[in-house]
Amino acid sequence: MDQLFKQNIDWAAARVQEDPDYFKRLSGLQTPEYLWIGCADSRVPANVITGLQPGEVFVHRNVANLVNPGDLNCLAVLQFAIDVLKVKHVIVCGHYGCGGVRAALNNERHGLIDYWLHPVRDLAEAHRAELDAIGDPEERVNRLCELSVVEQVRQVSDTPIIRDAWNRGQPLTVHGWCYGLVDGLIRDLKCSRSSL
Numbered sequence: 129m130d131q132l133f134k135q136n137i138d139w140a141a142a143r144v145q146e147d148p149d150y151f152k153r154l155s156g157l158q159t160p161e162y163l164w165i166g167c168a169d170s171r172v173p174a175n176v177i178t179g180l181q182p183g184e185v186f187v188h189r190n191v192a193n194l195v196n197p198g199d200l201n202c203l204a205v206l207q208f209a210i211d212v213l214k215v216k217h218v219i220v221c222g223h224y225g226c227g228g229v230r231a232a233l234n235n236e237r238h239g240l241i242d243y244w245l246h247p248v249r250d251l252a253e254a255h256r257a258e259l260d261a262i263g264d265p266e267e268r269v270n271r272l273c274e275l276s277v278v279e280q281v282r283q284v285s286d287t288p289i290i291r292d293a294w295n296r297g298q299p300l301t302v303h304g305w306c307y308g309l310v311d312g313l314i315r316d317l318k319c320s321r322s323s324l
């Protein structure tokens with residue numbers, strides 16, 4: 129734990145050295161243009177992989193980047209981001225090789241997380257023919273990662289929060305992306321929505 133505090137002190141000192149007003153400016157204002165809904169996986173940190181600074185992206189992460197219409201945590205983040213921060217982009221970013229998606233696809237049992245991943249299992253069932261036609265097991269997981277992102281974009285876009293924003297003409301686009309752990313690159317799944 130001491131190491132983390134030491135690194136924090138070094139990090140803060142480096143920021144001030146680069147820009148003496150760094151924290152003064154950041155602490156005064158939060159005006160991110162992006163809401164990131166991503167996986168809790170430690171290898172997919174929103175700020176790092178997009179090169180965004182603190183203050184530039186509002187972040188919600190959970191296992192397998194799911195948007196469940198009954199998830200009050202996710203909906204509260206979404207509502208605050210849209211209605212108060214007025215972000216212009218909601219990015220659902222999954223990642224290839226997602227352990228949550230793999231567990232759902234292979235019906236692995238891990239406890240409470242199985243309930244959380246239930247929508248991914250349903251999605252896999254709905255696309256059973258397409259997934260079964262893919263010979264390579266890892267490619268099958270990756271395809272379900274993409275299908276799930278597309279589904280989460282649909283789920284977000286169907287929330288009253290987003291529909292109301294579009295109804296009142298608020299500029300807002302919902303994007304579906306997938307990040308590659310092996311090459312560090314983000315792929316746009318071309319399933320964006322920006323109106324009803």
Ligand SMILES: [Zn+2]
Nearest residue numbers: 167169226227
């Ligand atoms: Zn994941």
